[in-house]
Amino acid sequence: MAEGGGAIEVADPPRGSWLATIARQRELSLVAIMFVLGGLVSLAAPQFLTAANLTQVAIPAAIIAVAAVGQAVVIITRNVDLSVEAIIGLVAYAVARTLELHALDATAAIAFGILLGLVLGMVNGTIVTVFRVPAIVATLGTLSIFRGIDYLVAGSHQVPVAALPPGFTDASVASIYGIPVFVLIAVVIVAIGTVLLRSTRFGRQVYAVGSNPEAAAILGIPSRLVVFVAFSVCGLLAGVAGVMWVSEYGTINGTTATGAVLAVVAAVVVGGVAIFGGSGTLAGAALGALFLGFIANALILVGLSQFWLQAIYGAVILLAVSADAVLSRRLLRATAERRAR
Amino acid sequence: MTAATAPATGTRRWTRVLARWETLLVIALIGLIVLGNALSPFFLTAGNFSNLIAALMEVAIMALPMTLIIIIGEIDLSVESMAGLASAILGFLWAAGIPIEIGIPVVLVAGALGGVLNGLLVARGGLPSLVVTLGTLALFRGFALIVLGPRGISDFPPGFTEIGFGTVPGTLVPWPFIIFAVLAVVLGIVLHRTWAGRQIYAIGKNTGAARYSGVRVTRIRVSLFVLSGLIAALAGIILTSRLSSARADAGEGMTLTVVTVVLLGGVNIFGGSGTIPGVVLAVLVVAVMQNALRLASVSVEVQSIALGLLLILSVVTPTFAHQAKSAVDRVRGGRPPPGDSVLQGEAAIT
Numbered sequence: 001m002a003e004g005g006g007a008i009e010v011a012d013p014p015r016g017s018w019l020a021t022i023a024r025q026r027e028l029s030l031v032a033i034m035f036v037l038g039g040l041v042s043l044a045a046p047q048f049l050t051a052a053n054l055t056q057v058a059i060p061a062a063i064i065a066v067a068a069v070g071q072a073v074v075i076i077t078r079n080v081d082l083s084v085e086a087i088i089g090l091v092a093y094a095v096a097r098t099l100e101l102h103a104l105d106a107t108a109a110i111a112f113g114i115l116l117g118l119v120l121g122m123v124n125g126t127i128v129t130v131f132r133v134p135a136i137v138a139t140l141g142t143l144s145i146f147r148g149i150d151y152l153v154a155g156s157h158q159v160p161v162a163a164l165p166p167g168f169t170d171a172s173v174a175s176i177y178g179i180p181v182f183v184l185i186a187v188v189i190v191a192i193g194t195v196l197l198r199s200t201r202f203g204r205q206v207y208a209v210g211s212n213p214e215a216a217a218i219l220g221i222p223s224r225l226v227v228f229v230a231f232s233v234c235g236l237l238a239g240v241a242g243v244m245w246v247s248e249y250g251t252i253n254g255t256t257a258t259g260a261v262l263a264v265v266a267a268v269v270v271g272g273v274a275i276f277g278g279s280g281t282l283a284g285a286a287l288g289a290l291f292l293g294f295i296a297n298a299l300i301l302v303g304l305s306q307f308w309l310q311a312i313y314g315a316v317i318l319l320a321v322s323a324d325a326v327l328s329r330r331l332l333r334a335t336a337e338r339r340a341r
Numbered sequence: 342m343t344a345a346t347a348p349a350t351g352t353r354r355w356t357r358v359l360a361r362w363e364t365l366l367v368i369a370l371i372g373l374i375v376l377g378n379a380l381s382p383f384f385l386t387a388g389n390f391s392n393l394i395a396a397l398m399e400v401a402i403m404a405l406p407m408t409l410i411i412i413i414g415e416i417d418l419s420v421e422s423m424a425g426l427a428s429a430i431l432g433f434l435w436a437a438g439i440p441i442e443i444g445i446p447v448v449l450v451a452g453a454l455g456g457v458l459n460g461l462l463v464a465r466g467g468l469p470s471l472v473v474t475l476g477t478l479a480l481f482r483g484f485a486l487i488v489l490g491p492r493g494i495s496d497f498p499p500g501f502t503e504i505g506f507g508t509v510p511g512t513l514v515p516w517p518f519i520i521f522a523v524l525a526v527v528l529g530i531v532l533h534r535t536w537a538g539r540q541i542y543a544i545g546k547n548t549g550a551a552r553y554s555g556v557r558v559t560r561i562r563v564s565l566f567v568l569s570g571l572i573a574a575l576a577g578i579i580l581t582s583r584l585s586s587a588r589a590d591a592g593e594g595m596t597l598t599v600v601t602v603v604l605l606g607g608v609n610i611f612g613g614s615g616t617i618p619g620v621v622l623a624v625l626v627v628a629v630m631q632n633a634l635r636l637a638s639v640s641v642e643v644q645s646i647a648l649g650l651l652l653i654l655s656v657v658t659p660t661f662a663h664q665a666k667s668a669v670d671r672v673r674g675g676r677p678p679p680g681d682s683v684l685q686g687e688a689a690i691t
Binding site for chain 1: 416462466467468469471472473475476477478479480481482483484486487490596597600604610611640641642643644645646648649650652653656657660661664
């Protein structure tokens, strides 16, 4: 992976070729695949494309999407955060427990959860940027540390749904004009994030750092600050996802969200965010989450056991990164040929 | 290129740093043993040592190929799932009435095949091992769940459970320790005394330069991933035997401990340096530490926090030592210090 270190990632694929179109429009092709898949599955299971079922797919997918947006920002800077599931779990338990103890009212508990996520993200950011530990090791370590704290705090206690204020759990099923509130939250986060990434100096720096760290350093971009902020944002959004998790699932204990990191990373990778950093969109990551939710639901409706889910996440990650590599290699070649002419 | 001029002084300097690191580990080990002895009168008994070693052997065995993989600048996160898949396949075959003598080779072949998949995607596909093995971490665990489902198989024959649970007749030395020791010696010789070992370091130090000087980078990368898969499957067999139970979730969370042991052993996460003796020492340190924590009735939760901290510290410490050293070099007018190494894999470029 290091050999091409000096080369700048393909910024502008040649116009006109169908390959370039696909490479640019991962979002579009995901939507297309979902439509085809939806059609096929609904042949076998007619209830698939009903509004009730689609809502059921969209709500948990929205939670993963929110976390995936944060992960996408980190991956765009050429890092990774494996601790998101532990952040989601710890925030979920902390929020559920404070609500159970009536320590805070719902609004304050939500703010507390999001803030806790931010702090945990800043811890990751500090370890990576100040202590210079590679992201993979740092977040593998904090995955264990955050989860350990979660177990420690929770013990064998489980917060039941009944202990939560009714208004809090209602939020996950509420909808505005037929669109679930959770989906709206995800859409708003994607929209804000996209504007920030596309139109602010900081946003461009995120891409620059991921696309070519040396060049970014030469340009005077404060790459460590950018990476720190990326991890903080990732923690913050994992916190939001943790709060949503409480609202959606209600019953929360020390093991909540175990294994969720695979779904989050799979969503980001499927959404077309390049694992080498420097390219990808937040909308893609969110659509990736929806896509995975779609597959999980289709699996159940078709009658396959949920045990297949894990294998499919794995296969999807491998397929997506392979496809990305093939596409970007062809694009590189095409660009080189064009330049030679 | 600095790489061309570095070896003469660089190698000696690294040996010195590593020697220091290994000394540090020995001191830590002695400290922990003293601590353990203070905590419980049973700590320094042969029976307790036999137990503390046996409990960590699957991790220790998987740490050996992981050492080589991290030295070439890659990582294999999928080992814990491969151990789980091995356990699941073994249980499935046994439950289906296939004798264990056939089951074991089948499982080992499956492990090697899993390694082939990782290796080809990384070496031929040019994909980052982090993502590939994160994918197979999910994939192999998924296969394990598909093969065995939620059930546990536990009616294994006594001869089989002897592999993981038994000891060498007349002693308290557990069989898995013998397996670990043999593997450590073989891989230690390969890494430190053969041409192949030199090539492994060369790839980790500078992949491009290694390729230009005729090292078969792709072949070595694939072989190491195959070895890792094979040995992870072996660890899965030992785990199944030790617990005399085959389960699809066997080995969950082990990758963290494996990576911790390797990095604690002084292997550079960016590749290019590290030794088998260092990792063997780290295995002992972690085994004694876990045992001491257990004797002090520290909960499993706190142990997982301690492990996470240990992982991060084992990377932070050498990095800071290195920075301090390059600061000194700078003052003396030596080589310029390396650039920002915040981003993973970057160190391999230089």
